[in-house]
Amino acid sequence: MTFATVVSPRHNLLALSYALCWLWFHLFQFNASNQSYSAHEDVLNKPWRPVPSGRISAKDSRALRWGLMLFCLSLSSLFSLNAVITSAVFAVLIIIHDDFHLGDHPIFKNLCNAAGYVTFELGSLLILESSLDGTSIKALYCSALVILLTIHAQDFADVSGDLKSGRRTLPIIAPEGSRIYMLCALPLSSFALASFWSLGPLSSVLFVSMGSWVGIRYFRDKIRDQSNYRLYNVCILYSYFPVCYLALIILYRYG
Structure with a gap:
């Protein structure tokens, strides 16, 4: 949402609300699908999630996922054909990532994550803008490249659960090299x-200092990988909105 807000010059409150609604339901669709397949590892990594905590079964979560896919396609049809195409591509990415288990492969997982982030950003942006200019396209490429090269930052805190599920992530394959x-x-x-x-x-x-600090934490502070990943996400946010650096650092440190 920050990406769409920064890239688009249109800051109409109603349009921003529509974009946020589109983004929220598509993220809900991904979570319902992904967590229905990851319950066995979430028992160790994220026991508070709905499936491992028993608030919903994996079967019902998958049924919810398919219902959300149809809902998201219908929601996108209220805006434009490009939004519908983006929503359909996102649904295909979920199927590839979860149903075909490409999310278990270290390289294909990064590719799916990069494509997923870009789809989120593109869909939100299309709600705000009917067409993309050169700056928007460059920003999408930059975002995809950064996510592709660094998104396995999320895997360090989940090693125990990933080992149990047989998933091959970069921190498992190369603990020190990663x-x-x-x-x-x-x-x-x-x-x-x-x-x-x-x-x-x-x-x-x-900007560079923030990236360096987070990189050093990943290298030296192995027992705090969960907080390292939160900082990584702040770093990603900064890549969209660098003028907020100091305010966000203070918020994260003292908020």
Whole structure:
């Protein structure tokens, strides 16, 4: 939602509400599907989720998922054909990720995640804008590349559950190498984005410093990977809205 708000010059409150509604229901669709297949590992990683905590069965969660797919397609039809196509592509990505288990493969999981993020961003943006300009397209490419190269940041905190389910993630395949990779990838991607978008000196320093700090935490602080992942998400947010760096750092530290 931050991506769509920053990229689009249209800040009509009603349009933003429509985009947020579209995004929320599509995220709900993914969660209902993904968590219906991950209950066995969520018992260890995320026991508070609805399926492992017994608030809904895996079977009912899958039924909900298919119902949400039809609902999301219908919702998209209220806006434009491009929104419907985006919603359909997202549904296909869910099927590939969950039903065909490509989310269990370290490379294909990253590809699916990158495509999923871009679909979220594109759909929200299409609710705000009828067409995309060059800046929007460049921003989508940059977002996809950053997610593709760094999204396995989410896997470090889930190693115990992933091992139980037989999933092969990068932290499992290369425990030390994956942390060295994060140490390098986050500051380098931050520097590349700062250079590409020609950020000013102060914003560039703050942006690269944030990426470097999170990379160092992944490399050195192995027992706090859950909080490291939260910081990674803040870092992703910064890549969309770098002028909010200082305020968000203060909020995360003292909020």
